[in-house]
Amino acid sequence: MTSTPAPGTTRPGGRTARVREAVLRVAGDALAEDGFDALDLAEIARRAGVGKTTVYRRWNAPGALAADLLADMAEQSLPRSDTGSLHGDLTENARLVVKTLTDERQGRLFKALIAASLCNAQAAEALHRFYEVRIGEWAGCVTDAVARGEIPAGTDPRAVVAAVSAPLYYALLNTGAALNADDADRAAAAAVAGARAGVWVGEG
Amino acid sequence: MTSTPAPGTTRPGGRTARVREAVLRVAGDALAEDGFDALDLAEIARRAGVGKTTVYRRWNAPGALAADLLADMAEQSLPRSDTGSLHGDLTENARLVVKTLTDERQGRLFKALIAASLCNAQAAEALHRFYEVRIGEWAGCVTDAVARGEIPAGTDPRAVVAAVSAPLYYALLNTGAALNADDADRAAAAAVAGARAGVWVGEG
DNA sequence: GATTTAACGGGACTGGAGTTCCGTTACGTC
DNA sequence: GACGTAACGGAACTCCAGTCCCGTTAAATC
Numbered sequence: 001m002t003s004t005p006a007p008g009t010t011r012p013g014g015r016t017a018r019v020r021e022a023v024l025r026v027a028g029d030a031l032a033e034d035g036f037d038a039l040d041l042a043e044i045a046r047r048a049g050v051g052k053t054t055v056y057r058r059w060n061a062p063g064a065l066a067a068d069l070l071a072d073m074a075e076q077s078l079p080r081s082d083t084g085s086l087h088g089d090l091t092e093n094a095r096l097v098v099k100t101l102t103d104e105r106q107g108r109l110f111k112a113l114i115a116a117s118l119c120n121a122q123a124a125e126a127l128h129r130f131y132e133v134r135i136g137e138w139a140g141c142v143t144d145a146v147a148r149g150e151i152p153a154g155t156d157p158r159a160v161v162a163a164v165s166a167p168l169y170y171a172l173l174n175t176g177a178a179l180n181a182d183d184a185d186r187a188a189a190a191a192v193a194g195a196r197a198g199v200w201v202g203e204g
Numbered sequence: 205m206t207s208t209p210a211p212g213t214t215r216p217g218g219r220t221a222r223v224r225e226a227v228l229r230v231a232g233d234a235l236a237e238d239g240f241d242a243l244d245l246a247e248i249a250r251r252a253g254v255g256k257t258t259v260y261r262r263w264n265a266p267g268a269l270a271a272d273l274l275a276d277m278a279e280q281s282l283p284r285s286d287t288g289s290l291h292g293d294l295t296e297n298a299r300l301v302v303k304t305l306t307d308e309r310q311g312r313l314f315k316a317l318i319a320a321s322l323c324n325a326q327a328a329e330a331l332h333r334f335y336e337v338r339i340g341e342w343a344g345c346v347t348d349a350v351a352r353g354e355i356p357a358g359t360d361p362r363a364v365v366a367a368v369s370a371p372l373y374y375a376l377l378n379t380g381a382a383l384n385a386d387d388a389d390r391a392a393a394a395a396v397a398g399a400r401a402g403v404w405v406g407e408g
Numbered sequence: 409g410a411t412t413t414a415a416c417g418g419g420a421c422t423g424g425a426g427t428t429c430c431g432t433t434a435c436g437t438c
Numbered sequence: 439g440a441c442g443t444a445a446c447g448g449a450a451c452t453c454c455a456g457t458c459c460c461g462t463t464a465a466a467t468c
Contacts, residue, residue: 010414015464037323051417056456114377115322118315119241128380162379163371163394169378170370173318176332190367190398197397199390214444219434255447260426
């Protein structure tokens with residue numbers, strides 16, 4: 001389809017990389033401050049000290065910019081816990097999620113990125129990949145628990161990790177309920193209870 | 205602040221009601237088809253056979269239109285199940301949610317409305333109210349289960365109902381995983397396991 | 409370090425979303 | 439059924455997000 005390669009791919013060196021870094025940083029700030037619908041590429045360019053044309057050429061839509069930011073975030077991996085018990089590990093995971101979502105900047109940023117994913121196919125794909133990566137990073141807690149005999153063999157690790165985050169995001173997005181450390185602990189405890197009961201044994 | 209009352213409140217009769225109905229129906233179609241970011245009030249007016257000025261006067265922002273649609277949807281209550289067991293009730297609830305979210309039109313509409321809620325404060329409030337209403341409608345399943353002695357006294361009914369939907373929305377929004385009846389059954393089973401384990405005893 | 413051209417950047421341009429103005433219609437009230 | 443005015447609707451207007459054009463800079467390759 002596109003006979004010409006996408007801008008930034010042929011010469012990803014010095015200047016191009018600096019422009020991308022500056023734009024992504026400013027875009028993150030703008031998304032956290034004003035939300036996805038207020039994302040104005042001209043404003044981003046001005047704040048990043050970059051030509052407006054450049055931003056429109058490399059990220060022709062706001063959704064593509066959000067997608068690129070998500071791809072960048074997915075690369076910044078943070079290590080999982082290993083407390084020795086499934087309950088301990090998942091509780092730490094849940095508290096980390098709550099800490100992130102209740103952080104002023106981070107919480108707004110995640111909301112904006114989810115909004116972007118609901119408005120743009122590229123951003124949607126990038127967001128899904130981001131969560132696949134994050135879930136994969138914590139899946140080891142579950143396989144370790146299986147090895148220790150805490151939960152049944154055949155338990156789907158990703159489903160358990162997803163079950164921890166799910167009620168926290170449901171509160172953030174659907175009900176709008178405020179989150180605290182108790183919510184994190186309950187989310188982890190519910191996931192452990194489900195795993196012990198064998199709810200996620202034998203998936204696809 | 206606003207000395208003049210909002211348009212549509214003083215004379216909510218015939219014509220005004222017809223305009224609102226036509227605009228909300230068309231807005232729902234447009235949101236399901238093209239998503240929230242593509243919502244164009246001029247286009248809505250044209251399709252609804254209504255003056256562009258009228259739409260801008262009554263719903264000055266796309267988010268307000270989404271909020272009004274959500275308020276309308278919240279009024280259309282649908283009854284909960286009563287199968288005689290918590291597991292049976294929650295499974296029916298979960299399957300209903302999956303059926304809704306996997307429906308071509310409904311799934312897209314909900315995504316668009318959640319996007320709207322992430323871009324606009326009015327829409328956010330309306331969405332949160334919508335889910336509070338929906339959760340409240342099914343809370344009786346949990347209080348019944350407590351009365352039957354299936355789960356511990358003091359269990360928070362709303363938390364249990366929310367726990368059923370949470371993983372389904374997490375799949376829809378965060379991971380992008382396709383949903384099926386098995387996912388519904390597992391969501392319900394996990395909520396039951398958590399409730400039996402007393403995870404949601406003694407909240408707020 | 410010379411050459412090629414990918415990528416950047418300023419400035420002019422354009423299309424359409426959103427606003428304003430004002431005449432028309434019909435809801436609510438007596 | 440007559441009146442006052444809330445709400446509707448057409449048309450002209452404004453403003454700026456997004457595009458286009460073309461000259462400039464610097465990354466990649468030899």
